[in-house]
Amino acid sequence: MNETVVLTPERILEVTEDVLRRFGLAKATVVDVARALDVSHGSVYRHFPSKASLREAVAKRWLERVSTPLGKIAESSQPAPARLERWLRALFAAKQNRVLEDPEMFATYLTLAQEACKTVKAHKECLIGQLEQILSDGVKQGTFQLADVGETARAIFDATSRFHHPSHSDDWRDPQLAARIDTLLALLLRGLEVPRKR
Template sequence: MDKISLDKETILNATEEIIRRFGPDKANITDVAKLLKVSHAAIYRYYNGKTDLWNAVTERWLTRLHAPSNNILKEDSPADVKLSNLLESFVEAKHNSAINDPEMFANYIKLAQRSMEVIKNGIEEGINSIEKVIVQGITEGIFFTESPYQEARSVYLATSVFIHPNTFEDPDRKQNIESVINLLIKGLKNSNK
């Protein structure tokens, strides 16, 4: 492969393929370089080692996972409807990933455990998205709170239980998600706080 055609996206695609093939524990930069037919030094021009590259793969996965949520933020709908859609999108994203690509999902769970800064950024992004919808709801007169960020953090924490793989097989999962989301939205609508 030409050095000209080597870029971060190409490296990330190859890294995903190597991780899929060998798993995150056994895969390494040399494997990625071999797949791309470049020296491992060429990879180091773009990433400062395995941790940096694996973090970039994890970050890209989270970005893909949250893409539908970003579209929900652009919807022209009342804040309570938008918040319900956003929360359902958050909790279903990983569930769908686990169903549609279980091998990569398992690999990403391992990667995520090592990429705590990337995960913290992803959580903060989720909280900020919820906060935007809560602020919209305050403006619309639907939600009542003096601390949109703190409420958003609480909403995120309350629904985060449903992103854990242990909940994926629960036959009542969908009903439980809806119940929690409805309860949270009722709480935000309560003007007697």
């Protein structure tokens, strides 16, 4: 064992993901992670005090891979309607690509996320906050007319769940999915627009 290795939480999480991929969630242990790092399991526990905290950190890292790029879209200087459409399409693609490209790891992460309820709730609130930012900018730009930005953001998140919530992942292989997304986004954007004067 190499106890002179400088361990960081990020390195432990990287290796934990590799271990999960190799052994699966049910069989992967902290000892397996330590062995892959060539350290004692006590060294891992110094950064993550329990198996549950390690698993929660892995789930958080996975969810941040979705929310971080979306945050950049939300903060961009594009007009709000274009930004909203881009943000929603990126959200749908991020979730759908994960399940279609690597269904086994998606199932693993889904189980981890279900265990980490607080982390998932924070992720959802982060995404809704990003939507609020876009909608608020749209109101300031005079392109959106909304009674309540916060409620509208939450309604959009809920109304589009078929395209981003993992419980609908079986539907994401539908050949008509892209057309359904196009229809929904066109309807959604029309509904948010400031009415045109006649």
